[in-house]
Amino acid sequence: MPELTFAQAVNAALAEEMRRDPTVFIIGEDVAEAGTPFKVLSGLVEEFGTSRVVDTPISEPGFTGLGVGAAMTGLRPVVDLMFGDFLTLIMDQLGNQAAKAHYMSGGKLKVPMTVRTTMGATRRSAAQHSQSLQAWVAHIPGLKVVLPSTPADAKGLWKTAIRDDNPVVVIEDKMDYTVKGEVPDDEDFTIPFGVVDVKREGEDVTVVATSSMVRVAQAAAELLEDDGISVEIVDPRTLVPLDRHGIVRSVEKTGRAIVVDEGHQSYGVTAEIAAVIADQAFWALDAPVKRLGAMDVPVPFSPTLEDVTVPTPELLAQMARALVGK
Amino acid sequence: MSATVSRTEIGAELALDMYRRMTRIRLFEEQANDLYRGAKMPGLTHLYIGEEAIAVGVCSALRRDDWITSTHRGHGHCLAKGADVARMFAELLGKEAGYCRGKGGSMHIADHENGNLGANAIVGGSAGIATGAAYSAKFRGTDQVAVCFFGEGALGQGLVYEVMNMAALWQLPVIYVCENNMYNEYTHYLEATAGDILARPKAFGIETREVDGQDVRAVYSVTAELVERARNGSGPAFVLANTYRYHGHHVGDVDRAYYRSKDEETLWRDERDPLAIFGRWLEEQKLATPEDLVRIADAARAEIEAGVQFALDAPFPDPSQVTEDLYA
Numbered sequence: 001m002p003e004l005t006f007a008q009a010v011n012a013a014l015a016e017e018m019r020r021d022p023t024v025f026i027i028g029e030d031v032a033e034a035g036t037p038f039k040v041l042s043g044l045v046e047e048f049g050t051s052r053v054v055d056t057p058i059s060e061p062g063f064t065g066l067g068v069g070a071a072m073t074g075l076r077p078v079v080d081l082m083f084g085d086f087l088t089l090i091m092d093q094l095g096n097q098a099a100k101a102h103y104m105s106g107g108k109l110k111v112p113m114t115v116r117t118t119m120g121a122t123r124r125s126a127a128q129h130s131q132s133l134q135a136w137v138a139h140i141p142g143l144k145v146v147l148p149s150t151p152a153d154a155k156g157l158w159k160t161a162i163r164d165d166n167p168v169v170v171i172e173d174k175m176d177y178t179v180k181g182e183v184p185d186d187e188d189f190t191i192p193f194g195v196v197d198v199k200r201e202g203e204d205v206t207v208v209a210t211s212s213m214v215r216v217a218q219a220a221a222e223l224l225e226d227d228g229i230s231v232e233i234v235d236p237r238t239l240v241p242l243d244r245h246g247i248v249r250s251v252e253k254t255g256r257a258i259v260v261d262e263g264h265q266s267y268g269v270t271a272e273i274a275a276v277i278a279d280q281a282f283w284a285l286d287a288p289v290k291r292l293g294a295m296d297v298p299v300p301f302s303p304t305l306e307d308v309t310v311p312t313p314e315l316l317a318q319m320a321r322a323l324v325g326k
Numbered sequence: 327m328s329a330t331v332s333r334t335e336i337g338a339e340l341a342l343d344m345y346r347r348m349t350r351i352r353l354f355e356e357q358a359n360d361l362y363r364g365a366k367m368p369g370l371t372h373l374y375i376g377e378e379a380i381a382v383g384v385c386s387a388l389r390r391d392d393w394i395t396s397t398h399r400g401h402g403h404c405l406a407k408g409a410d411v412a413r414m415f416a417e418l419l420g421k422e423a424g425y426c427r428g429k430g431g432s433m434h435i436a437d438h439e440n441g442n443l444g445a446n447a448i449v450g451g452s453a454g455i456a457t458g459a460a461y462s463a464k465f466r467g468t469d470q471v472a473v474c475f476f477g478e479g480a481l482g483q484g485l486v487y488e489v490m491n492m493a494a495l496w497q498l499p500v501i502y503v504c505e506n507n508m509y510n511e512y513t514h515y516l517e518a519t520a521g522d523i524l525a526r527p528k529a530f531g532i533e534t535r536e537v538d539g540q541d542v543r544a545v546y547s548v549t550a551e552l553v554e555r556a557r558n559g560s561g562p563a564f565v566l567a568n569t570y571r572y573h574g575h576h577v578g579d580v581d582r583a584y585y586r587s588k589d590e591e592t593l594w595r596d597e598r599d600p601l602a603i604f605g606r607w608l609e610e611q612k613l614a615t616p617e618d619l620v621r622i623a624d625a626a627r628a629e630i631e632a633g634v635q636f637a638l639d640a641p642f643p644d645p646s647q648v649t650e651d652l653y654a
Contacts, residue, residue, distance in 0.1 A: 062488025065454010106427030
């Protein structure tokens, strides 16, 4: 299997699907020659041309709405939303239009559109370019929400997203783009939605981790190994649909759970998953379910401030030690 | 103002069909009003009475495979694009036989087979969808055209300008039809709209027309020209159709004196009624006798009555259907 960066894996998935299906096109700000500010889409316009890799004005609601209409009428748009923070700008078109069209029309209209966007702090980009807003979209019935954490997952989940007949939001952590990993080059390699991946097997505590928090959990697990604590890492990979059974299965084995996600902790992803565990694995628990999200403050600019707002391996390890009483 | 089309351009068959469809919308809306006031219809509804000439004039210039998007005041657009009266009523009453299986209601009727991509309860919310449908037609190399119906209230929404900009940049086959019924809900549009409305699309280089929205022949003529233009790849257009909403913003908006006068309402009903104007023309042109027009109304009434009865008799959806259609 070839080794690719996360960014290359996303690029490969898009290119393969565009070759496979002529109705797939990418639309967004500086997606063509620029290949986005993160260069994830570099090379696609050269292969597919400007009719399928379409630069737009800086009009996020406008091009998202255009994507909804194109999706309803036979195309499969990939709407590129440069920063996850801009989800706030497109909420009507995504939440009121794309998410509801199939249901409100009694199943007549379909919106096979994928929104590609980002999350993640610690790039010193301050409060309007650093948010992790997956809870906002996961809250709206009718959307599917995908958070890949490795290059292989990025490729397999992306291919599934494009083939899905529903609006899907794929959120990539900007800090992951240079992460490398083995990625299948089979063009039929897809990963089904709603299936957890156990990223590390362990016995003492389950850490349910999303997106780049999987790497935080892996680093924490290394620290905890020195303390004799064995960590199992469960990556949901998709928030909607959520593999509740896969999460519960792990907690039933370990008896302890910590949920970590980079969205704000209050009313967030960690709350939902902790509730699932409390509800469905209550009798297996040896301790209360713990949560670790971003602090409930706007992401600050100064490094000394920003670094204390996000989950870290040290914080997670500390929480795990307290949980197992070591 | 554009010149209206002559008798030869419209033809007797199309003229009578347009009158039939306007009558159907008028009677449909009167029936919807009765259903609502008789507590047989849940929720809320917004009547199109007074504006019939726009939906019919525009949709008469479209093919079945052309697209429209509609608004919260959308019954007229849906019917004009070919929707069936009985299934429309069934949807208004929340019945399973309705266009949306009872999940959309009055403000969300979608009729994909007839090119209706959905009525939309977000003011201006469908401008992107219509523009995207036009994008799709161009991308797929068909000659389909998309029409976006919206009220003048949507002129306050930024999305409308974002997509007009892209439609002009990319020469998309989309026609923005602004129905100016003069009231943004309960506020006169001049209190909410600065400058010249047509200067806005013109700023994007979009072809613009202003038309008397009470004159179905004028609406048809202008639309037919712009549709032809769009099909030929000459890009988007904007139509400002001036009209009047006879009833309130919604059924139940009955005390309107604080925002408009009885005299104004009477003037429009008595002197600017689109059905009366068109009916007179049909008679003058000897395309129909007064008796013909009565017969058309009677036939429409019978269709409406049968449709309502179908809807009243139709079953509500089983509660188990609540989770169906969430994902495709």
